[in-house]
Amino acid sequence: MLELYQFEVSQYAEKVRLILDYKGLPYRKIEVTPGVGQLELFRLSGQRKVPVLKDGNTVIADSTAIALYLDKQYPEKPLIPVDPKQRGLCLLIEEWADESIGIKSRPVLFEALSKNLSLRSAILPSATPDILKNLVGSVPGEFLNLLGVGVGASPEAVKEAKTAIHQDLEALSLMLVDSPYLVADYPTLADFTVAGLSMLLKFPSGNYLNIPEALKGKGVPEFTDNAAYQPFFNWRDRLYADYRKPLTATTTTYTSGSNTPTSINID
Known part of the structure; x- marks a missing residue:
């Protein structure tokens, strides 16, 4: 069976999971x-x-190398x-999304973390020890703002990232007017890339990720609450x-460094 080494809240891992x-x-x-x-x-992997x-x-x-490998090795549904x-x-869209939404959504989310205590610990990998989650959740927002300067x-x-993402979402929403997909009349790598990488702007509302229920369907209000971008998020929901595939009661994940599977808890 294929094995995907991942972080549950990695938007690049989500791109691969969609594919x-x-x-x-x-x-x-x-x-x-x-x-x-x-x-x-x-x-x-080196x-x-x-x-x-x-x-x-x-x-x-x-993620791009993985997508191209899967398309060559498993050509059904190209x-x-x-x-x-x-x-x-x-x-072109795949490369643009990797370098734009994929990268610029991170500082935007970082700012949201400085304003939301529960969001900070909730987005950590599920294998993160509780003591570290509690520590991260207790860090004052002002300190995170200062720390943010050091991590880009x-x-x-x-501000620059927000401006770019506003433009990105406007363009995507316009492209999807009367169009089911971004490029063709069927989903392509462009669609799955854009959909997966937008995860940090708004988490999917369905039971697709092992995250707290309170996070599902939530995101950065500046974008998720903007009516002009609803065509994009509605399109992503349909995709x-x-x-x-949603998680099920039998879905399992494994923790690196252990041979023991850890069940995903479904709330």
């Missing part, structure tokens, strides 16, 4: 424990970032159109309903 579900490929999620788990990941996909003896790092113009647009989430960076 795996769309193609109907069964896979086992392995939650990477921050720190020690990333050392294990380095031994496996780098410490998620997602990483293991298919037998083949190991692939990076992700990239054959038509040259559609193919070009699909690849300074007020100037947040999830059509192609993303």
